[in-house]
Amino acid sequence: MNRVAFKPLQNTALPHSFRHIRLERARERDHPEGASAIAYIMVAPLDRVSRIDAEVWKTHRDACRVVRQRPCQEDQLGHLVHDPSGGWRFHYDVSGVAADEAGYHFGDERFRLGEYVSVREADGMHPYRVVAVTPL
Incomplete structure (x- = not known):
């Protein structure tokens, strides 16, 4: 597996709209109580109504990151990417x-x-349920 090497984030160089967001698996058939060990941690800018801010993302793409957490697996590091269709x-x-x-x-x-x-x-x-949204 290729490991992605990330430069450390310099919080002081990022806009104040950047947030640390934790998503945990919500209730579903295979997880009737949810599953906190199945999660994503995102670092992303949010606008005034708490949506991902695509304009800020454009100028700070490298800082928009995600960590995929699964039980008994190594964390996967990645980036939050905005595709041409708007997704x-x-x-x-x-x-x-x-x-x-x-x-x-x-x-x-x-x-x-x-x-x-x-x-x-x-x-x-x-x-997934949003369980934490905190400033960097």
Whole structure:
């Protein structure tokens, strides 16, 4: 597996709109109580209504990151990528072999504590709950 090397973030160089966002697997058939060990941690700019700010993303792409956490697996490091159709994806593999995961309507979603979002993964669509949104 290719490991992505990240330069450390310099929080003072980023706009104040950047947030640390934690998404945890919400209740679904295979996880009736949810699963806090199945999670994503995002670093992304949010606008005044808590949506991902595409304009700020454009000038700070390298700082927009994601960590994919799964039990018994090494964390996967990646970037939050805005695709030409307006959607958002999690891109981990710099060689382009692994498929990206896609946020379902992330452009319209509000990343506020307690809200739910969906992520399309290799095995289908899964619900996640926003459990933390904090300034960097």
